[in-house]
Amino acid sequence: MNLKELAAALNLSQTTVSRALNGYPEVREETRARVLAAAKAAHYAPNSRARRLATGRAMTIGHVIPLTGRAEMVNPIFADFLIGAGEVYAREGYDLLLSMVTDGDTDKAFRQLAANGSVDGIMVQAPQEDDPRIALLKELDLPFLVHGRTGDALGYNWLDIANIRAFRRATDFLLDLGHTRIALVNGQARFDFSQRRERGFREALAARGVSPLPHLMANDAMTESFGYLSAAAMLDGPEPPTAFLASSVIIAIGIRRAAADRGLRLGRDLSVICHDDELSYLNNDVGGPAFTATRSSIRAAGRRCAEMLIDLIRDPDQPPKQELWDVDLTVGQSTGPCPTP
Missing domain, CATH: 3.40.50.2300 (Response regulator)
Structure with missing residues (x-):
């Protein structure tokens, strides 16, 4: 089934169906739910190239990782975050662009991604105090979300734990x-x-x-x-x-x-x-x-960060979204009273 046939079956215009499938905010929720249900039942998957042409988007999220030899992100924690985010990217029709760059070339990589239109948004991880990436991404007017936060954490989108x-x-x-x-x-x-x-x-x-x-x-x-x-x-x-x-x-x-x-x-x-x-x-x-x-x-954090970033891409004029998650303390076998000297 193609887009034309799906639209005809629903008695909707191809534009409405396309916008519903691509998450445009102006589509009513009941219409979006109906379109998504019909697409799932018909095993319809939009052509990625056509989708890019129709939306004017790259349908890609960028993760830029500096290669320092001691990067906190190149570890099982980063892998689990990426799996969680990737679940949402796949569900929403986005690809993931993982760019490994030499330490010190992060600014150049961001500028190139923005200039080429290679990505619709950037996921920022392991922020440092007064992280220069945040100011640069604001300057480039490229949607981004920070996993973590810096300083007073004002004026940008982030998710962090307490x-x-x-x-x-x-x-x-x-x-x-x-x-x-x-x-x-x-x-x-x-x-x-x-x-x-x-x-x-x-x-x-x-x-x-x-x-x-x-x-x-x-x-x-x-x-x-x-x-x-x-x-x-x-x-x-x-x-x-x-x-x-x-x-x-x-x-x-x-x-x-x-x-x-x-x-x-x-x-x-x-x-x-x-x-x-x-x-x-x-x-x-x-x-x-x-x-x-x-x-x-960390996998749940990856999923939620991806949802927040895609929502920002679809509606870039909304106020900054910021979420702070509390954590649980689970008592295990590794703690006990201080031993007597």
């Missing part, structure tokens, strides 16, 4: 168990999410009159080896921690390995809380939660 509240709550949990020598093993300090998580950690300690210990704080790319090496150094050093707060389940797995090397059992000799992102291939729930964790699905 990092400060999450890590304040996690730190309070450890303090309630009697821990005061708590280590923070965090992502790279230049990223906004790392700064917010450290702020939550510090606020919780300050509220209890506990001072953070500089030798028990570390920042780097969130890898298993970083977790292992950081924990090994801290556990072997002066005033070793009795608890760890990790910015990723990947880091926490490294901490667990370092603890095992020293004959320490999590939940009895050492406590660990992580942020786990509910990763598909590192499931924290099998056999009961292995780690006590602050939890928020």
Whole structure:
């Protein structure tokens, strides 16, 4: 069945059917639902080339990834986000353009994408404090959405989790168990999410009159080896921690390995809380939660970010959309009372 035949079967114009299939806001919701149901029943799939010509859009979303060798985004967390976003892109008829660029060439890549009309919008991830990409994309008048946020987060579209509240709550949990020598093993300090998580950690300690210990704080790319090496150094050093707060389940797995090397059992000799992102291939729930964790699905975030960005592309004059998600704290097997000296 082609577009002409589908329109005739519905007794609608081809223009109305095309606009309903492509998500134009001026189409009434009841008409859109009727068209989508008929298209699904008839196994109708619009020709992508014709769709581009009809809409004047590239029907493509861009993700520009800088190759630094230490990129936070080239990891299982980024992969799960991409899967979630990709589900929505496919459902709405959009392609994904993944552009890997040399560090320092991000501006050039954005300008080229805008000049060529290669994409209808850009997904921005791992924002830094006062991230220059936001000002540039505003200048280029290219629709974009930020997964995360920066600074005061005004005047643009973003979705983020409540990092400060999450890590304040996690730190309070450890303090309630009697821990005061708590280590923070965090992502790279230049990223906004790392700064917010450290702020939550510090606020919780300050509220209890506990001072953070500089030798028990570390920042780097969130890898298993970083977790292992950081924990090994801290556990072997002066005033070793009795608890760890990790910015990723990947880091926490490294901490667990370092603890095992020293004959320490999590939940009895050492406590660990992580942020786990509910990763598909590192499931924290099998056999009961292995780690006590602050939890928020990165795949769900990818889906919602994609929905928000496509909505922005279809209606670019709407006010900025901003969503802040709270996270759950799930108690697992990795935490327990502070051991008696």
